[in-house]
Amino acid sequence: MQEKLAAALLILGAAILPSVTPCSRCLHGNALLYSQVNGQQAPDLKATKPNVRSGESTQTAPAADDKKTDAGLVNYSYEFSQPNFYIRHIVIEHDANGIGKITFERLNEEEPLTEQLELTPVVVDRISALWRALLFLDSKEDYQSNKQFPHLGTMRITMQQGGRKRTAEFNWTNKTEASALVNEYRRVADQAIFVFDVSVARANQPLNAPKLMEYLESALKRNWLADPRQLIPLLKEISTDEHLPLIARNHALRLIKKIEK
Numbered sequence: 001m002q003e004k005l006a007a008a009l010l011i012l013g014a015a016i017l018p019s020v021t022p023c024s025r026c027l028h029g030n031a032l033l034y035s036q037v038n039g040q041q042a043p044d045l046k047a048t049k050p051n052v053r054s055g056e057s058t059q060t061a062p063a064a065d066d067k068k069t070d071a072g073l074v075n076y077s078y079e080f081s082q083p084n085f086y087i088r089h090i091v092i093e094h095d096a097n098g099i100g101k102i103t104f105e106r107l108n109e110e111e112p113l114t115e116q117l118e119l120t121p122v123v124v125d126r127i128s129a130l131w132r133a134l135l136f137l138d139s140k141e142d143y144q145s146n147k148q149f150p151h152l153g154t155m156r157i158t159m160q161q162g163g164r165k166r167t168a169e170f171n172w173t174n175k176t177e178a179s180a181l182v183n184e185y186r187r188v189a190d191q192a193i194f195v196f197d198v199s200v201a202r203a204n205q206p207l208n209a210p211k212l213m214e215y216l217e218s219a220l221k222r223n224w225l226a227d228p229r230q231l232i233p234l235l236k237e238i239s240t241d242e243h244l245p246l247i248a249r250n251h252a253l254r255l256i257k258k259i260e261k
Contacts, residue, residue, distance in 0.1 A: 075160045076131065078185035082153030090189050092117065098124040102192045115196055119188065120227045130181040137164050143178040144170035155182050187226040190219060195234065202241060209238070209248035216255055228259045235259075 073096070080090040086107050094100030098119030105112045119127070134141075136159045149172040157178070158167040173179050194216060201208040219225050238244060238252040 073161060076127075077156075077158040078182065078188075079156040079158075080153055080182075080186075080189070081156075082151075085153065087189075087193065092185055092188060094119060096124075096128070098127075102189060104189070104193060113196065115192055117188070117192055120230050123184070123188065123226045127181065127184050130177050130184065131159060133177040134175075134181070136168075137161060137166055139166075141168075141175070142170075143168050143173040143175045145172045145174045147172055157181060157185075184226065187224060191225045191227070191231070194219070194225075195231070198234065198238070202238070202243065206244045206248075209244045210251065213238075213248050213251035213255065217251070217258075220255065220258060232256055232259060 075093065075095055077094075078090075078092045082088055084107075087104055088107050089103075089105040089112070091103045092100065093102075094117060098117075098121075100117045100119075101114055102117045103112050103114045136157075152171055154169060154171050156167055156169045158165065160166075168178070170178070173182075194212070198209075198212055201212055216231075220228055225231070235252045235256045239249045239256070241249065
């Protein structure tokens, strides 16, 4: 399957917004600014994703029929939107087992990209605990703070169980559990988009791999990823992929050691 991407040569140009709110990291607008290299605008390219790409098992969900649980009884979603950010729109949908999908849109791209998603048990546990702490379906609490920060983007969290459904929307919240929940989903989005970008680099843009490894090291230091251990199989494949520059392969090996510590 071919998808038209406005892919470009990479640079780690993460511009972090000031830490004025619990949501101020705003990764979705700034952390993956892979649009220029050495200050020069990269040309538009058509990036083709492989039909079966290496490392896909770290993110791809198994068939729903294989899950013999009551996962279908509860569904969750997280949505982020800020039209001026590089990653301007993100929707994460998943069930109680963490099986679902992520859809995201990048600035100046016409079509959204959708990837299957499988959250690890440790991530599911953290997210589920926060939903429970909010008593979400039984609550009518407005999580929006009196202060408004629309430039940080709008977040919507939704839970549906049977015939019950509730959505809460805010751009800044003082509610600890709500802030922690959207931060968890940001980490999920970071990790999923990184895996997608790596798959594109391995298939069509191997020279982008070194910058992606640099981004990953920075993300690990800043705790931007949902579960870095989930990336270990992918990093092992990168370390032996002779289509990629040696510097990227060696960097992948060093990152594996950091994650395994």
